[in-house]
Amino acid sequence: MAQEMYETLDYDVLIIGAGGAGLRAAVEASEGTGLKVGVVTKSLLGKAHTVMAEGGAAASFGNLDAPDGWETHFYDTMRSGHFINNYRTVEIFAKEAPDRVLELESWGAVFDRTPEGRIMQRPFGAHTFRRLCHIGDHTGLELIRTMQYKAIHTNIDVFQEVTMTKMLVQNGRVVGAFGYFRADGRFVLFRARAIVLATGGWGRIYKVTSNSWESTGDGAALAFRAGADLMDMEMVQFHPTGMVWPPGVRGLLVTEGVRGEGGLLRNSEGERFMKTYDPERMELSSRDVVARSIFREVQAGRGTPHGGAWLDISHKGADYVKKKLPGMYEQFLTLADLDITKQPFEVAPTCHYTMGGLRVDAETCATNIAGLFAAGEVACGLHGANRLGGNSLSDLLVFGRRAGMGARDYAKATGQHAAIDESELRQEMDRVLEPFHRQGSVNPYHVHERLQELMTNYAGIMRSGDTLQEGLDKLLELKDEARSMSIGGSRVYNPGWHAVFDVENMLLLSEGIIRSALERKESRGAHWRTDFPDELPEWQTVNFVESFDGQTIRLRREPVNPMPDYLAQLFTYGKAPGLAKSEAGKESQV
Amino acid sequence: MSDEFKLMVWRGDASGGAEVEYHVPAETGMVVLDALHYIEHNLAPDLAVRWNCKAAHCGSCSAEVNGEPKLLCKTRMDQYVGQTVTVRPMKTFPIIKDLVTDVSWNYKVAKEVPLLAPTAPAPFNMQQIDVDRIQEFHRCIECFLCQDTCHVLRDHAGQNKYFGPRYMIKIAEFEMHPMDGVDRVPLLAHEGGVGMCNVTKCCTEVCPQHIRITDNAIIPLKERVADRYYDPIKILLRRLGGKKDDVSEPKTHAVT
Numbered sequence: 001m002a003q004e005m006y007e008t009l010d011y012d013v014l015i016i017g018a019g020g021a022g023l024r025a026a027v028e029a030s031e032g033t034g035l036k037v038g039v040v041t042k043s044l045l046g047k048a049h050t051v052m053a054e055g056g057a058a059a060s061f062g063n064l065d066a067p068d069g070w071e072t073h074f075y076d077t078m079r080s081g082h083f084i085n086n087y088r089t090v091e092i093f094a095k096e097a098p099d100r101v102l103e104l105e106s107w108g109a110v111f112d113r114t115p116e117g118r119i120m121q122r123p124f125g126a127h128t129f130r131r132l133c134h135i136g137d138h139t140g141l142e143l144i145r146t147m148q149y150k151a152i153h154t155n156i157d158v159f160q161e162v163t164m165t166k167m168l169v170q171n172g173r174v175v176g177a178f179g180y181f182r183a184d185g186r187f188v189l190f191r192a193r194a195i196v197l198a199t200g201g202w203g204r205i206y207k208v209t210s211n212s213w214e215s216t217g218d219g220a221a222l223a224f225r226a227g228a229d230l231m232d233m234e235m236v237q238f239h240p241t242g243m244v245w246p247p248g249v250r251g252l253l254v255t256e257g258v259r260g261e262g263g264l265l266r267n268s269e270g271e272r273f274m275k276t277y278d279p280e281r282m283e284l285s286s287r288d289v290v291a292r293s294i295f296r297e298v299q300a301g302r303g304t305p306h307g308g309a310w311l312d313i314s315h316k317g318a319d320y321v322k323k324k325l326p327g328m329y330e331q332f333l334t335l336a337d338l339d340i341t342k343q344p345f346e347v348a349p350t351c352h353y354t355m356g357g358l359r360v361d362a363e364t365c366a367t368n369i370a371g372l373f374a375a376g377e378v379a380c381g382l383h384g385a386n387r388l389g390g391n392s393l394s395d396l397l398v399f400g401r402r403a404g405m406g407a408r409d410y411a412k413a414t415g416q417h418a419a420i421d422e423s424e425l426r427q428e429m430d431r432v433l434e435p436f437h438r439q440g441s442v443n444p445y446h447v448h449e450r451l452q453e454l455m456t457n458y459a460g461i462m463r464s465g466d467t468l469q470e471g472l473d474k475l476l477e478l479k480d481e482a483r484s485m486s487i488g489g490s491r492v493y494n495p496g497w498h499a500v501f502d503v504e505n506m507l508l509l510s511e512g513i514i515r516s517a518l519e520r521k522e523s524r525g526a527h528w529r530t531d532f533p534d535e536l537p538e539w540q541t542v543n544f545v546e547s548f549d550g551q552t553i554r555l556r557r558e559p560v561n562p563m564p565d566y567l568a569q570l571f572t573y574g575k576a577p578g579l580a581k582s583e584a585g586k587e588s589q590v
Numbered sequence: 591m592s593d594e595f596k597l598m599v600w601r602g603d604a605s606g607g608a609e610v611e612y613h614v615p616a617e618t619g620m621v622v623l624d625a626l627h628y629i630e631h632n633l634a635p636d637l638a639v640r641w642n643c644k645a646a647h648c649g650s651c652s653a654e655v656n657g658e659p660k661l662l663c664k665t666r667m668d669q670y671v672g673q674t675v676t677v678r679p680m681k682t683f684p685i686i687k688d689l690v691t692d693v694s695w696n697y698k699v700a701k702e703v704p705l706l707a708p709t710a711p712a713p714f715n716m717q718q719i720d721v722d723r724i725q726e727f728h729r730c731i732e733c734f735l736c737q738d739t740c741h742v743l744r745d746h747a748g749q750n751k752y753f754g755p756r757y758m759i760k761i762a763e764f765e766m767h768p769m770d771g772v773d774r775v776p777l778l779a780h781e782g783g784v785g786m787c788n789v790t791k792c793c794t795e796v797c798p799q800h801i802r803i804t805d806n807a808i809i810p811l812k813e814r815v816a817d818r819y820y821d822p823i824k825i826l827l828r829r830l831g832g833k834k835d836d837v838s839e840p841k842t843h844a845v846t
Contacts, residue, residue: 044640045697046732047648102713108706108764110721110728117715135728141647142728149760152701160694183686212643246619252645326729330800331645334664335619445631489636492603493687496635 004429006178006187011038011157012411013404014192016164016177016219019048020140020396021376021403022198023147024100028404029196030154035411037156038190040179042214044160046148049200049212049377050396053140054255054327056122056132057104057397058390059097063118065129065578067585070094072128072578075570077391080126080286081355081384082525083540084232087563088362089381093391093398100397101133109146111135122260124389126286128576132390137255137327143393162188163498164218166428167195167226167372168420174371175418177222178428182498185491187429193414194371194407197223197358198400201377203236205506205513206351206460207452210242210253219378220357221505224512228358228367230546231380231558233509234517234527235355237387238461240290242350244308249335251350254311254328256389259283261324263313265294266344267302273309288386288526291349295461298348308348314341349461353392355383355526356516359545364406365399371410375403385525435500436491440484444499447482451506454478459514464531465521472514479507508548515553516544595667597625599637600678603687609676610634616667622677623651623662626689638688646798649733653689654678659735659796680738693734699753702781706764709771720768726806727763729799732756736793736803742786752783755793755803762807765814779815784808 018041062068164179199219203211458471573580683691
């Protein structure tokens with residue numbers, strides 16, 4: 001057999017992933033720096049999962065509610081994260097989000113407006129004030145398209161439809177990444193001084209999911225294998241409202257914006273059941289609470305015909321719904337033959353977001369591997385045990401920029417490209433081509449389907465020590481079987497071949513989730529254990545950090561850094577700081 | 591509903607190919623992409639089809655179903671009961687494999703469109719009524735179905751003469767932005783080739799986002815070009831003022 005060839009491309013900074021965080025990082029690393037920046041995406045440019053975000057980007061402008069400010073945004077985010085977030089990450093985030101949103105406006109994003117001509121902000125679950133900057137219900141599309149055009153007008157190279165299979169690390173320092181072009185199966189080596197991972201989450205490991213095809217955790221798995229630490233892997237967000245019927249669209253997201261705009265949840269008996277679970281915030285409680293409430297109603301026999309709850313926005317009138325929620329209107333009309341301006345519709349929890357991920361430094365987004373940075377859903381620290389709606393889009397902008405800065409500074413301070421170990425690449429090419437030659441006939445799609453079934457049943461929204469242990473046993477069996485995944489056809493645009501690597505990545509991360517979930521013996525945020533139903537103070541000071549030596553996942557406890565006084569003080573008013581301040585202001589006026 | 595659907599799916603690559611017959615069990619509410627996934631997962635794992643979100647948000651799964659440019663994730667199978675469903679790749683773009691085409695030309699054109707250059711720093715003060723019309727263009731998911739169906743590009747290989755409908759609305763989005771300070775009219779008249787469009791509105795018909803591409807973007811842009819280059823009074827005034835016409839003759843002929 002002729003020796004396999006590969007192309008070598010050199011970059012100062014390589015960005016893997018072209019969603020909101022990756023593109024924002026690319027702009028920061030390239031604009032005015034003179035650095036050579038490359039962006040690699042496994043899809044076409046502008047199609048990344050960011051496009052699916054609907055509700056908005058959270059930033060405390062206070063355009064409608066003047067008392068809002070970074071302190072209250074910080075307070076809401078820490079509280080919803082149940083205090084295992086990295087406080088410094090949250091502080092930076094809350095302070096910088098407004099500037100990042102304005103930057104987007106100056107690059108061409110057109111948000112809905114207030115009557116005064118400012119950016120309109122909508123209410124969202126567990127945000128004290130109206131805070132989500134939005135454009136109808138397609139804010140993610142607005143963000144990615146704006147970033148995409150901004151990025152292609154800076155001096156960067158974009159490589160579309162590339163599968164990355166290996167992160168190259170020498171002496172604790174990242175030196176490049178290896179993969180192949182999907183269009184023809186050609187191998188490619190990217191040598192890089194610094195790499196930013198912005199590859200998103202791994203929501204595809206669950207059967208009912210709002211996540212696009214892309215969310216298979218490639219970046220997290222590649223970095224994990226190369227020695228990077230993962231944190232809070234047990235924390236997987238189930239969004240309360242996914243579509244339920246017909247079967248083909250099960251899990252498809254119904255934006256929280258429906259509830260933000262006044263949508264009401266009812267059970268099969270017509271009762272607004274949220275009054276049982278969170279009478280104060282009702283439908284706009286945090287996602288973990290609403291998702292669990294729907295799940296419990298269904299379990300108690302008060303579910304809708306296909307096992308969900310009713311969501312109703314029809315009382316707002318057809319014109320309003322079509323203006324503020326055009327995507328939802330269209331989605332139900334086309335896919336479910338249902339007019340949401342006229343009737344209620346069924347919703348049920350769907351896997352939505354992975355709060356866990358690569359452990360990064362709050363300031364620079366650096367991982368524990370020198371030269372490797374991470375931002376967006378693949379990183380961990382901002383959201384804690386539960387993500388607030390709207391915080392993800394601003395996360396991409398704030399930490400995409402910071403990761404870009406981190407990588408830029410690191411690349412500038414780093415010398416020549418390191419020589420790559422040729423034998424390592426030979427081995428990798430053999431490994432990647434192996435599925436074409438294997439004797440086994442295990443279909444990667446079927447392994448994926450079984451993984452989804454397994455994770456949903458044993459490590460889903462409701463967990464216990466027993467189910468998790470059983471899930472782990474089954475997962476290890478499946479992992480064994482997956483070693484025989486094989487594929488026919490050629491290397492030219494062969495989705496079955498690509499699926500082999502997606503599945504391998506998801507299997508590894510699933511194990512990380514279960515092992516971490518077994519250890520957290522309490523219920524906190526999205527992590528709900530029936531055998532430990534209460535949130536326990538002793539676990540509030542613990543993050544679980546995982547590392548991988550190629551064979552075994554090792555898990556250790558790391559203390560959550562305590563907040564300094566000026567931040568801890570924000571939690572002493574008995575209510576959100578913005579509310580406390582505005583009430584104090586009113587009193588002094590009297 | 592019948593128990594199964596018969597699909598004819600084009601399989602092949604740049605060197606040629608043919609339609610291949612598949613049978614797929616019917617499920618309530620299924621879309622064409624569901625049927626193709628069934629084929630991919632069970633019958634032909636190397637079937638190449640692009641998709642990402644399966645929710646009509648990303649615009650990846652564009653193809654031609656029974657001859658019509660469609661998003662596969664939004665096209666219900668139950669409208670074809672009793673018929674054979676034929677799925678072919680977009681005709682306007684070069685084939686890579688099966689239903690996957692090389693759409694890179696679009697990304698090259700995208701680089702030609704000058705970005706928004708605000709006349710004042712953000713935050714902008716803009717009224718909703720002033721941004722309503724550009725927000726329509728922001729719904730575009732870049733599925734390129736309008737590019738696929740535009741006969742300047744599809745039947746006359748006019749890629750070197752016309753940016754296509756997608757980039758007319760992209761230009762319109764910036765041109766009509768209340769805070770924009772760039773003049774894109776010469777670009778429209780020359781490289782962009784807005785004059786090539788002869789207003790058959792095929793692009794508007796296939797747009798899955800229901801953007802009124804022709805009426806709300808292309809025609810107003812044509813008017814801007816006409817106003818600049820063909821207004822007889824302005825031409826006269828320019829000449830009386832001793833100024834030379836500052837631009838060469840734009841392309842005028844439309845393809846029929």
